[in-house]
Structures are given as structure tokens and as C-alpha cells.
Amino acid sequence: MSLYRKYRPQKFKDLVNQEHIKKTLLAALSRGRIGHAYLFAGPRGTGKTTAARLLAKALNCPHRNPEPCNRCFSCKEQIKLSSLDLIEIDAASNRGIDEIRELRERIKLVPSSSEYKVFIIDEVHMLTPEAFNALLKTLEEPPSHAIFILATTEPHKIPATVLSRCQRFDFTPLGILEIVQRLKKISQAEKIKFDKDGLRMIAAAASGGMRDAISILDQLSSSGKKINAKMVQETLGVVSERAMLKLFESLINKDLDLALEALAKIKEKGYNLIHFREMLLNFLREVLIYKISSASKELKDNYSREICQKMMSLSSQIEIKELIRMIKVIARDSLIEKDTIPSLGLEIALVELAGEKQRKTKKNKEQLKNFPELWRDFLQKIRPYNHSLAAIISSARIIGVDQNQIIIEVDYDFHCQKIENKKNLIKVEEKIAEVFGRKYQLICRVGKDKKAKNLKDIALEVFN
Numbered sequence: 001m002s003l004y005r006k007y008r009p010q011k012f013k014d015l016v017n018q019e020h021i022k023k024t025l026l027a028a029l030s031r032g033r034i035g036h037a038y039l040f041a042g043p044r045g046t047g048k049t050t051a052a053r054l055l056a057k058a059l060n061c062p063h064r065n066p067e068p069c070n071r072c073f074s075c076k077e078q079i080k081l082s083s084l085d086l087i088e089i090d091a092a093s094n095r096g097i098d099e100i101r102e103l104r105e106r107i108k109l110v111p112s113s114s115e116y117k118v119f120i121i122d123e124v125h126m127l128t129p130e131a132f133n134a135l136l137k138t139l140e141e142p143p144s145h146a147i148f149i150l151a152t153t154e155p156h157k158i159p160a161t162v163l164s165r166c167q168r169f170d171f172t173p174l175g176i177l178e179i180v181q182r183l184k185k186i187s188q189a190e191k192i193k194f195d196k197d198g199l200r201m202i203a204a205a206a207s208g209g210m211r212d213a214i215s216i217l218d219q220l221s222s223s224g225k226k227i228n229a230k231m232v233q234e235t236l237g238v239v240s241e242r243a244m245l246k247l248f249e250s251l252i253n254k255d256l257d258l259a260l261e262a263l264a265k266i267k268e269k270g271y272n273l274i275h276f277r278e279m280l281l282n283f284l285r286e287v288l289i290y291k292i293s294s295a296s297k298e299l300k301d302n303y304s305r306e307i308c309q310k311m312m313s314l315s316s317q318i319e320i321k322e323l324i325r326m327i328k329v330i331a332r333d334s335l336i337e338k339d340t341i342p343s344l345g346l347e348i349a350l351v352e353l354a355g356e357k358q359r360k361t362k363k364n365k366e367q368l369k370n371f372p373e374l375w376r377d378f379l380q381k382i383r384p385y386n387h388s389l390a391a392i393i394s395s396a397r398i399i400g401v402d403q404n405q406i407i408i409e410v411d412y413d414f415h416c417q418k419i420e421n422k423k424n425l426i427k428v429e430e431k432i433a434e435v436f437g438r439k440y441q442l443i444c445r446v447g448k449d450k451k452a453k454n455l456k457d458i459a460l461e462v463f464n
Contacts, residue, residue, distance in 0.1 A: 004214040029066035041155035042171025045209020060114035085114040125157035173208025193226035201232040256354040409447040
């Protein structure tokens with residue numbers, strides 16, 4: 001027997017998460033307030049069918065308190081799925097009006113040995129419009145012994161007339177921590193060797209679905225080996241968290257070569273790039289949530305301590321505005337899904353996000369190569385503003401140039417004071433920006449070294 005069937009919850013208390021639903025249903029069972037139609041909506045693997053079976057079992061258990069006893073004849077029959085009073089229908093394969101008409105005939109039959117005849121219709125959104133109309137007539141005037149439980153992953157596809165006749169319960173995706181705890185309990189019971197990182201990666205790959213997580217655990221445990229992060233990555237084609245971090249760091253540092261190299265390694269290992277993009281977006285989303293609210297527990301719950309600390313460290317190096325832009329650019333293009341070159345969409349995004357620094361660096365280098373000529377042009381520009389200021393700057397020694405600053409040295413303190421006068425300095429830096437095409441901060445120092453550096457030597461020094 002598969003693990004997900006073996007460990008399917010047999011009582012409401014065993015149902016992971018969904019506390020609001022358990023509390024409401026148990027209270028209704030205690031008070032005998034039973035509805036004739038329920039709608040369980042939510043993502044796959046979140047417990048909709050399990051909750052439907054638990055409700056059906058509790059309704060027909062003569063000893064419910066309000067949980068089913070699991071010892072009486074009715075409970076045992078339903079656990080074995082052999083009860084004549086529990087009818088499960090898959091609407092995906094029984095979606096026509098003829099099947100619903102047949103169902104209406106079966107509804108007329110009284111329960112064989114229980115108080116209620118319960119009908120669970122899974123994937124109910126798959127019914128045809130005609131079938132929904134036939135179902136609606138039954139829901140409007142159901143027999144007192146009939147109870148319907150409709151389950152769906154897409155409630156928006158269900159007609160409003162049907163929705164209005166059901167008590168609706170929305171199931172939420174499970175958190176990684178909750179799934180890990182359940183997987184750990186099952187692994188210990190089955191004597192499966194594991195490490196925490198391996199279980200956490202399984203939980204992340206399940207995307208909030210407990211059934212998927214347990215099925216993955218079952219698949220991996222068949223090897224008889226210890227389940228660790230490496231095994232999960234190789235079996236499921238999941239990109240490692242370290243590879244994700246490396247790509248994120250390259251984007252922060254605007255290192256296009258490193259970013260493309262990281263993506264190339266991911267491609268070489270044969271990972272699904274559509275799935276990878278989803279993982280990357282979720283990774284960035286979690287960093288964004290942490291940036292907005294450092295009290296959020298999502299990072300700590302979803303990643304190992306080492307990875308979490310690295311993510312927090314990197315998050316301090318990027319502004320929220322830039323992080324949002326990063327998410328939008330990666331999520332924007334659908335080329336990755338449509339193009340004959342699967343990696344094209346991501347590569348375009350990386351070039352747009354990380355190529356900016358390379359373009360700026362190339363432009364800056366071109367400017368610095370022409371520094372002597374540009375500096376002379378600047379001196380010509382500043383002379384009409386203030387001749388004495390221009391003379392002082394002309395006699396100054398240039399002792400350093402980088403991408404943001406020009407550092408000069410003068411012989412006398414009053415020369416430095418004249419240059420650093422607020423009004424003068426604003427005008428000087430304004431003219432520098434005008435000539436160089438970008439802003440530079442002018443730094444003035446008073447020094448003893450009277451030996452001026454040749455402008456050509458400065459340019460050569462900057463570029464080794």
C-alpha cells in the first residue's frame with residue numbers, strides 16, 4: 001500500500017493544518033447542525049477528499065463524539081471504502097448529464113445501514129453546463145437522507161446557483177514546516193533514514209500539497225538509501241539552494257558573466273527551466289517579504305540556517321525597489337515557455353538585470369582613457385565663471401581618479417578652502433558633469449608633495 005493511503009488521516013485531529021475547517025465541522029457535528037451540501041475548495045493535496053471522507057464517516061458513526069470512533073461497523077466499512085452509503089464520483093470522467101441523471105435515481109434509494117447516504121463529487125468543476133443544471137435540481141430539493149460534498153480546485157468555474165446552495169470551506173496550501181513535521185513522523189514510523197534538508201526539499205517541491213510530498217517520500221524511500229538533499233535534487237531535478245544563491249548574488253553584483261555561467265550549469269544538469277524560473281521567483285519573493293518585514297518567519301522555516309543567513313546578508317545589499325524590478329523582469333517574459341530555445345527568456349532577463357554594470361563600466365573606461373583631454377576642456381569651462389578659481393585648480397596636482405571621485409592636491413590651505421566653498425564646489429562639479437557626461441565628486445587635499453603628476457601618467461596608472 002502506498003504511504004499516502006496508509007497514512008491518510010482517520011480523524012479530524014490528524015488532518016494537518018486547516019484548523020478553521022476542522023473547528024467549524026466538529027462544532028456542527030457536536031450540535032447536530034448538518035447541511036445538505038458542502039463545497040470543499042482549494043489546491044490539490046491539501047486535504048479536501050480526506051476531509052470529505054472524515055465528514056461522511058462522522059455523520060454515519062453512531063458513537064461520534066464528535067470524531068468518528070473508527071471501531072463501529074459503519075466506520076470500518078468506510079475505512080475499507082466498501083460502504084454502500086458512501087458514493088464517490090470523479091466528475092472528470094463522469095461529467096455528462098446522463099451520469100448526473102443516474103446519480104439522481106440513486107439518491108432516491110434510502111441508506112442501506114446508515115443514517116445518511118453521502119455523495120462525494122470530486123473535481124466537480126469538470127461537469128458540463130447541462131450536468132450542473134441537473135445537479136442543481138437535486139440540490140434544491142434533496143431527500144433528507146442525502147448529503148453532498150463537492151470538491152474542486154477551481155471554484156470559480158462552478159455556477160453561482162450551485163455555490164449559493166453549498167456551505168463553502170476553503171482549504172489553504174500547507175507550509176513547508178508543517179509538511180516536514182508530517183514527513184518526519186512517517187519516516188520514523190517506516191524506519192526511513194533521512195536528514196532534515198532532504199525532507200525540507202521534498203516539502204518545497206510539493207508546493208503546499210501533503211499528498212504530493214508523501215508520494216515523493218515513498219518514491220525516494222524505495223531505494224533504501226538515506227534521503228538527503230542531493231538525492232532529492234537528482235531525482236526530482238530540483239535546483240540546489242546554493243545554485244539559486246549564486247545566481248541571486250551575481251544579479252546583485254551586476255555580474256553578467258557569473259549570472260550566465262550559473263544558468264549554463266543549471267542547463268547542463270538538465271533541470272526544467274520553467275520549474276527553475278518558478279523556484280527563482282519564489283526565492284526572490286521570500287527575500288522581498290523578509291525585506292518588508294524582518295519579523296517574517298518564512299525564510300527561517302523554509303531554508304537551512306546557513307542558507308537563511310546568506311540570504312539575509314544578500315538582502316541587505318539590494319533595495320526593495322530594485323528587488324521588485326528583478327521579480328518583474330524575470331516574471332515578465334513568457335519566451336522561456338514558448339520559444340524553441342528554452343533558456344532564451346531567462347537569458348534576456350539576466351542580460352537586462354546584470355548587464356547594466358558592464359555597460360556603465362565600459363563607458364567609464366572610455367571616459368577615463370580620454371581624461372587628460374576632458375580635464376583640459378573642464379578647465380576651459382570653469383574659467384569664465386571664476387578666473388582665480390580656475391587658476392588654482394589648474395595648478396593643483398591630480399593624485400587619484402576612480403569611477404566616482406577626482407582627488408586633487410594643492411599647496412596651501414586657503415586654496416583648498418576656495419575650492420571647497422559651497423557655491424564654488426557646486427559650480428565646479430556641475431561643470432565636471434557637463435564635460436564628462438556623468439557626476440564626479442571633487443576631493444581637495446593640502447599636501448607637501450610638490451611633484452605634479454603628468455595627466456597621461458594618471459590615465460595609464462588608472463588602467464595599469
